Amino acid sequence: MTINATTYVGFRGNAREALTFYREVFGGDFQVVEWPDNDEHLIMHGHLITADGWDLMCADNPELGAEDSANQRMNIVIWGDDAETMTSQFEALSVGAEVHMPLVEQAWGAKFGGLKDKFGVDWGFNVEAPTADA
Known part of the structure; x- marks a missing residue:
């Protein structure tokens, strides 16, 4: 049996851009699942497995309002x-x-x-x- 942990970061519409950048920096590959029915191709779940084998997960969080734009x-x-x-x-x-x-x-x-x-x-x-x- 195994248990693992990783950081999961929420973005305001630029998760794909962030994953692409992180892949350039750390190597590896990522997979994404987009939010259904969205023309902006926002990511519901993104998972980067780095070349060193550690993970970073993320999503676009469309529920964040303008007041959260810096967060x-x-x-x-x-x-x-x-x-x-x-x-x-x-x-x-x-x-x-x-x-x-x-x-x-x-x-x-x-x-x-x-x-x-x-x-x-x-x-x-x-x-x-x-x-x-x-």
Whole structure:
């Protein structure tokens, strides 16, 4: 079983440009999933796996208003297949938190949940089904 973490950065419409730049700097390759039904080709989920093997994830966040124009949205994403440990961690972080999405089954086949902890840090948990070799 494994558990990993990476930084997930929110952009105001220039996530693809940022990923392209980061790929130029760090090497590697990225994949993107665009928000459905948008003519601007905004990114719903972008994932850069660098040449050194570390990850950076990002998205365009169309919900950010003009008052947030100087801010980037960033959260910590935990992903892995140790459902028992990750569920316990999510529940522990939920104490005194604002849970945006409970840890529940999602369309992509994993359980996902998100919250802003009592310190104002945004967290996402993506619990995959264990792999056959685990």
